[in-house]
Every structure is written in C-alpha cells, then in structure tokens.
Amino acid sequence: MTEEHISGGYNGKILRANLSTRSISVEEIDELFCRRYLGGAGFVTYFQWKELKQGIDPLDPDNKLMFAVGPVTGVSVPGSGRHCVGAKSPLTGGYAKSESGGFWGVELKQAGYDGIIIEGKADKPVYLWIHDGEASIRDAAHLWGHNTKETQDSIKTELGDDRIRVATIGPGGEHLVKYACIINELKDAAGRGGMGAVMGSKNLKAIAVRGHKKPRVVEPERLKEFREWFMANQELWQGMHDRGTGGMMEGDMAAGNIPVSNFRDGEFVDISKITAQAVRDTIRVKMEGCFACPLRCKKVVQVDGPYSVDSAYGGPEYETLAAIGCNCGIGDLKAIAKGNELCNAYSLDTISAGDVIAFAMECFENGLLNTKDTGGIELRFGNAEAMLKTIELIARREGIGDMLAEGTVKAAEKIGRGAIEFAMQVKGLEIPMHEPRLKAGLGLGYAVNPHGADHMNNIHDTMYTEPGADLDVVKPFGILEPLAADELGPSKVSLFRYVQQELIIRDCLVLCDFIPCDIIRLRDILAAVTGWRTSSVEMLKVAERTLTLARMINIREGFTADDDKLPNRFSQPRRNGALSNKPYDFQQLQKAKSYYYGLMGWDTKTGIPTPEKLEELCLE
C-alpha cells in the first residue's frame, strides 16, 4: 500500500515481530480500520480482541505486546508526543492499555509505523531496532540486568546515534514484577497494568527507534490555527507549565482528595513538604517537555547526598509524590525523589509500587507481617528508608520483594488473615492517588474501567461543581448546573460517560490529557491531519467502540459485573482529616453501575453489551 491509499496522519503499516521464530513482517492497515479505531488505545484494544486467545497466561509467549501511535502522534500540535501500549495484563488477567509521553512514539511514527505487535518469546535476551522502515532483532544478553539508563546509553553507543529513542525495561521487567512498566527516555512510562512484565516475559529488553519521515498532514493550516489559539491562551496551561503536576496538593489534601497511609487516613502534616511547589523550591533543576509541547510540565530534579538522584531520570509527578509519599506516610521529598528514580531505573509503576508498599506497611503495623518476613525492615508508615529498600527488593524479587512483586491481591492471598482488606485495588490494579470518598463519579470510574482502577480515563468530580467552570475550553462539557463531587445520580453517571469517552478519544489520537482542548478542537485536529470529514459524534463512537471491545475482552476472560467494584475500605470513612465522617455509598454505586451499563448499551444487570449495540458499533 502506498501513501496515497491512506489518510494523512497514518503510515498504514504495523510492524509484527515474532521473537520465537525471529521473523519480522509488515502488515498494512486500511483507512476503514483507521477510521473505526483511530490509533493508540483503539488499535491495541482491537488487536487484543482479535489476536489474543482466551485464557492464556499473560506471561506466556501466547500473549502479545502491542505498541501504537495515533494520527496525531508527531504532528506539530502540543501533546502529540505520546504512544499507547497494550497486552493482556499479568496484574488483572484481563484487558490492559497504558499511555506514555515523551518522544519515542514520534520516532516510531517517523520510522514508518503506526504500531508494533510483539509475539512469542526470544530464547535469550534481545532488543528490537527499528529505523526508517527497517527492523531487526538484536542480541541483548549484555544489557540484561542493567537499569534503564545503562541500557539506553549502551544501545545508543552501539548503534552510533545519540538521537535514537529507547523504550526499555529495567530489572523490574526482567524479574516479571507484575506491575513493571516500560520506560522511554528514562522518565516517561507506560506505567499501568504490568506491560513491562509482559516485555520481560518475552526476553525483550528494549525497542530502539529512529526515523526521519515527517508525518503527512493534509491541512497544515488548520493545525497552525490550533497552535496559535493554544499559544494565545497561555493562562489555560500556565499552572502546569510553572509547576507541573502536584501543584494543588495542599488544597487537595484539605478537600480530602489525597490518600494518606494506604487510603486509611486523611491527615498529613507534612503535605507542604512534598508538593510541586516544594519540588520547585528545593530539588528542581529545570522543567522539560514532550515532543512539540510548550507546556513543558515535567520536573527534572537533582539530589546530592544520601538520597542522590540522577537528573537523567526526571522527577516525581503528582501520582508518585503521593503514592510513595503521603500514602506511605512519608514526607521526605528527597527520599521520594530517590524512590522515583529507582522506579524509573528498574521500570516499576510508581502507583502500584506505592500502593503495594503502603499495603505492606499496614500489614506490618497490624502484625500480619513482621521483621522476620521483611528481613529486618521496620516496614512502618513514614519510614522512608524502608520504602526505598522495599523498592529494591521488589525490583529484584528478593526477600519479601518476591511476594510484593505480585501486586496487592496476590500478596494478600499469600499473607491471608484479612490482609485483602488492605489491598487497595480494582480488578487487581492498584488505585491511583485520588479519593473516591471525595469524588463519587471517580469511584464509579475506578469500578467500571476495563483495565482496573484508573485516574486517566476517569472523571475528577470536583471540576464539575461550578456551572461550566473551565469546561468550555478544557473539557467538552459545558454543564448546566453544579454537580456536587459526592453526587452519583444519573446526571453524574451520564457526565462520567461523556468524560470517559472524550478521554478515550485522546488515547486513540493519541493526544495528552493536559492539552486544554474541547472535543470540537479534537475533531478539528483529526480532520486537519487526516483530511477526513469527521465529526465529534463519530469520534465519540470510536470511544464507545473501544470501551465496548475492552468490555468484551474482559468478558471473554471471565470477568463479570461483580468485578466492577471498589475495595471494602471505601465503605468506611477515613480515620482522620477531611471526609472523616464520609464513607463511599456502595448502594448508590450499584445503581450508578447499572445506569452506566444502560447508557453504554450494555445489559443493565450483567454489563454485557447487547447484540444490537455490537451491531451498531460494527463489532458483530
């Protein structure tokens, strides 16, 4: 297929690499497929549905690891430097996808591909090298055991090009830590669901890419208009530009959004020590950004002394500041920065890692674990040294790290004696740093999201408590009336559904959630790139298709509506601080789930998509 047969924004090519047979092939995708799934999350969802056999072990060669960019990847609009990774999750046993920022996806696009499907398992460590349409499988025995920076540096050196982009795993992925992530450019992660473990299970150490083909844009003038609008409205993103994520932690703590000590508490006196402002004022050396993005929201930190941190690994985002910070009772910013560096070096998801450690700390404090189990570590809330030591053990599956590498559910099963009550997860995926007892819609989102507890394809209810506040340009929904954060009636459910779909569209394009841009501008960007006469309605349908297909994948794996649930802990109020008299209303959640299913065209009891909805979405 030549370029003339595919829209702007696409190469029309998927690279397929079978590591068992060491064969590489290129497959063409057509315009109809692109328009039905767009890219990114749409593509990896489709291929999971189409190509993964029911019941396979996620760490078996039968699983496939998929990377996809989208029509927007690498074009000159802010937030276009992202890609999506998907596979059957070793953490949930179901559908998974995760996005990452940076430059790697752009390089893949420029190398001539819209996606990669990795099959089988190499008999010894390898890496994949893709450059300007060419691809080869190369020996990685010398890289195995190395952290991400050593790996990246070695690959760049041996291929003789410093501008190569590398997505790689560290020891965490190699040791099949169930929540190992895939790190690109040392500081960006396809974090959730254990994509790094799947990579490790295939003996695939890294994927290095380099390309020079500029993505084709059909109507560049329209993109320019968007860029100009974006630059002219700097006040919409100035805060992210100045501080990055974590700039509102003090207010959020007071409101009750931030978990403390494994979601048990709401009070944390040291909160001001671990905010983005604290980072800026103490350890930050600069800000960096992704491809083509003037937001530059990524902190880069450097620490000397006992917790020395290499600035090559970037700096902690909000999720990390909270997950290995206050949610472990830790207020030592340098220790948190060190923990962040370790996770990036070892390829561990900081959210799951933080939740796992918080879980272990609570088990320890409740006598379910002791120093014999931990190898002498006093694994208590607030013990920064213990947190860092535990990350090391997990990454190499040493001592208690072996059990904790399995994630909270499996670890709780092993520990027994009610430890499961401390496992803060949905479907096995650990919960991000946003409190459903404050945000009722977010709790619904945690429960029904196909890949488990997720904050990215979710509603942050507090944004909707003022009529229309910030929504016209930031989100696609001017809303009429305030919807209280803790409200979960049909209006909130309906709003959640729209928000979820808008965010899935971004993951299909792939475009960063931080770019202030309503669904219409998303439509305009897509139309400009591809030349399609498309519409927001058609795009929302792509999101519906993707979500329904993800649901079908989970149903194939035995998931039911009963798996759309929150941990019991949320039925109790927090022990102190904000919301200390406010449990999550589980009865309301049941009703909300049913209403959500109905809005999605799924059976209101079972959550199974109706045959008519499948037909409507061309998923027969």
Added chain:
Amino acid sequence: MTEEHISGGYNGKILRANLSTRSISVEEIDELFCRRYLGGAGFVTYFQWKELKQGIDPLDPDNKLMFAVGPVTGVSVPGSGRHCVGAKSPLTGGYAKSESGGFWGVELKQAGYDGIIIEGKADKPVYLWIHDGEASIRDAAHLWGHNTKETQDSIKTELGDDRIRVATIGPGGEHLVKYACIINELKDAAGRGGMGAVMGSKNLKAIAVRGHKKPRVVEPERLKEFREWFMANQELWQGMHDRGTGGMMEGDMAAGNIPVSNFRDGEFVDISKITAQAVRDTIRVKMEGCFACPLRCKKVVQVDGPYSVDSAYGGPEYETLAAIGCNCGIGDLKAIAKGNELCNAYSLDTISAGDVIAFAMECFENGLLNTKDTGGIELRFGNAEAMLKTIELIARREGIGDMLAEGTVKAAEKIGRGAIEFAMQVKGLEIPMHEPRLKAGLGLGYAVNPHGADHMNNIHDTMYTEPGADLDVVKPFGILEPLAADELGPSKVSLFRYVQQELIIRDCLVLCDFIPCDIIRLRDILAAVTGWRTSSVEMLKVAERTLTLARMINIREGFTADDDKLPNRFSQPRRNGALSNKPYDFQQLQKAKSYYYGLMGWDTKTGIPTPEKLEELCLE
C-alpha cells in the same frame, strides 16, 4: 427581573394573556430555566407539560396556545427569524409544536418577550396587540370571517403602523379545521398539528406585534465570524438561494422519494411541470427571505387569469407542490399556486390539506364517496378544480368540507368501510411528502415523533449514503461508512437519534434547518449570544430533555408504543414507478423502535422513560 439577571439572547419575560378574564400579566423566567430548555420548542414543550391538564379537549378554553422565540431569534445570523407555536393538538389529541419563519418572532423578541401563553377563551373575537413591552386585548369582531391578508391589512391600518407584524388565522382557523395553521406575514405558517384551530377556539383572530428593543448579544464578534464564514461558503446554500425548496423533485421522483396519488403510486409524468425550476421559469416574480437571511429561499409567485394568485401570499414550497400537486395527481402548476394561496389566505396546513384531499380522492375513486357526498364534485386524482373547490369547502366546513376538516382519521371513521386504509397519517397527523419506503430511518422518525408524522425533526436517509457526504458542514455527523437509505439496523437508528436531537436543538434556539451549520457552530452561536460556557453535549441534552418531556405528555394523554406506527399502506409496495417492488419492512421497524427507545433511556418495550433518565434530565 432586570436585564442584568438574564443572559444575552433573552428578555427573561413571558407574556400571559387570559382571554376569559381579559387579564394580562408578565412572568419572569430565570437563567436556569433558559439553560434547561433554551427557548422555542423547549419552552412550548415545558409549558405543555407543566400547565395543561390531562384529558382536556384541545378546543376547550383549558387548552393553552403558546408562542416562543429562542436565544437566537432576532440576532444577526442567517435563519434567526423563526418562532415556535405549541398547544395540545386537536388533530392528534397529544403533544404539538410547529415552527414558522419570517419576521413575526423577531418582532416579538424586540417587543420584549421570549414567549406568549394564551389561556381561556374570549367571549367574542379579539386580537392581541403587543408593542414595546405593552400588551392589550382588542376587539376583532370586524375582522372575523376575513382572510389573512384582509386581517393583516386592517390591523396595520387601525394601529397606524405598516411595520407591525401579524400572526393570524383565516376562516380555516375560525371554523376549527383540525389542521388549521397560524399564518404570519401571509406566507409563513406554524403549519402542523392544528395550532390555528386552537387559536380559533379561543376567539383569538390575530396577534400583532411591534418592538424596537435590539436583542442583547454578549459576544457580537463571534457572531460576526459565523456570518463571515457563512458568506464565504455560499456554495453550501446557493441551490436554496436560487430555487428554494423543490429544486430536486425530478431526481427525487426517479429515486422514489415523492408520493403520488395518496402515497399509492410512484409514477408521475408531469413532475417536471411542478418543480421549483418550473416555478422559476413560469410564475415566479421574485425570491424573498426571512429576517437577516441572505438565503432568501422563498418563492413569490403571481398568476393572472383563471387561477389568479396574489403575490402577497408568497409561493408554494416543496411540501405544497407535492401535497396538492402530485400526491393529488395534479400537475397544473398554476392550480397548485392557487391552492397554496387559498391555504395561506384561509390558514390551512398545506400538507394535511393535501393529504386529506388525496384521501378523499382515493375514497371517491374506490366508491367510498360519491358525487352525492361531494356535492357534485368529481373528486378524482388529477382534478385540479376539485382540489381547489375542496379547499374552499374545508376552510368553511361547507358540504363535504365539514367532514374533511376533521382530518383523515376522523373522516375515515365517519366514512367507514375500510377508508382508514387510505388515511396517510401517524397519530392523526398527516404524512409529509417524503417516502419511507425509500428512507427507512425517516419511517422510524414518522412513527416515533411525538407530534405525529413529521419531516422536520427527522432523518433524510439518502443524505447518509456516502461517507461523510455534505455532513461536516451541513449536519453534525461525519459518518464513517455509507448507510444505505433502506437500512434500519442499530447504526441507522443511532444516527437518526443524533439527527433528531440536532434538529430539536435548532427548534429550541430557534434556528432554521436550512442554515448549513454543524452542532459546533450551533454551540458557538449560542455561546456568543448568551455568554454561556456551554457545549454541544449540554445542548444535545436539552434536545433529549425536550423529546422525553414530549413523550411524557403523550403518555399522560394515553399514548402507548402501539401509537408509534406507520399506516398499513407502507407494508405494500407502490403500485408503479420507483420502489414498486419495495414495501416498508414493518418487522424491522419494530426492532428499530425498541432500539431507539433504549438509546433514549426509555423502556425498550413500552417506550416509557425510566425514572433514572427522568432524574438525569432533571424531570423528576
């Protein structure tokens, strides 16, 4: 309430006139109400729900006649010269609303009101005079019995202002013809559902308005942008500008869209004699437009000789050309122009009038009526004289006109002997000039539309048979794949639902359907006028709210899902011409209805809105 308390685009005032007590009051509406219902169709639907008692006779003083403009009415964008009328329909016994173009609505807005609610019944003929915030009830005894032009002229003369705008009934409305309309500026009609009969039942001859208050627009610059875009894209509306409606009749006849001889046939040899092109080339003297609209799509015709036509009454639109033309087997353009003039002079809906006459002609040809019944008229297809004579009889309820003034259903009941098979109507409202056997989605729309068979809030399936064709700018839906006109699976149903909602939004704004403008531009226009940070999603919700409330009104009046049906005739193919082997698939319609109900959040069997959907829409 002062202007500062209400958004741009609104006066914040509803005029209430009780004709029984001759009292006039002004009520304030607040911003929340405006944002929930927008205006136009939203307002008249809300007030029907809120204020009409269950089971009232539509021609009783208990019925209320409502007029509403919208936020867009009278602002300087094309298509903004419209208003909406609503009441319980004497034709269907249920919900009704109908829009009209021209200038009358703009004048009402400039006079300081967003709507009028007429209650009770005057003891003798009156008219309402509204000017710059003031309103009075005036004697109309001297106007009773006069046609619309005489009435308008008299009122202008006695009030001493030629720029007064008059909405009035002629003898049709006075005689309570069940499908009497309300005519403004002699050539624009709130045509459907018998609004003119309701006006007549109240002894209200006319509403004259005059105002000088310019509607407040919060961001006029944004409106200017739209106007500039509109003028720069003249090719989108050039056809309507040149010919008006009815410019595609030859192709539509060949395709099978145009009914012939009471929807029985598909062949009409004289079609080229009654098209908009034929009008242009023979009897047209000029084109006219509505307020602020460069489209100027309204034909003005003048005929001398036996069928002399006064150009003050405008000229026939497509619906009229077909309804009293080919659907009565008539190809005499001058006779059709005369019939159009009579309907405008007497205030009769040309669609219902045409269908009623076609019905009577078929009854006559089948021996269910004879010359004794008709007073000697040879009421056969193709008899133009008979058509004109029958319009006269209907308007004054003379002879057979008295029975035919009741509409096809009541007339068929009276005639008996299977005449109901010739009554082409849904819920009692006669069917417009578009063929469901060609357009399957349109058939669904006829069946489920709350006020009966309607072509304005409906899908015209042939527009969607090419991917994205004309949709990006004209309609809100880029669609991915062609949807054949005769297809009625879930994809078509879903598309119908979106199209229906987009059109309802226009009726709430109130903005003309002929303005090429997708849902985003609708959002931009509304936002510019009101200053609201609103969204397409919120606007779609207003449409959903309006449609659900209309459904509730019908349910209150005893309508069930069984009333959402098409006449039996469509289960048979046409007797000749295009589609002569193509019946409408009634089984498919049943399935499509059920799927539509589900998409609307209504029970899939009964079509009754679920409590949760009512709660979502704030309709508890």
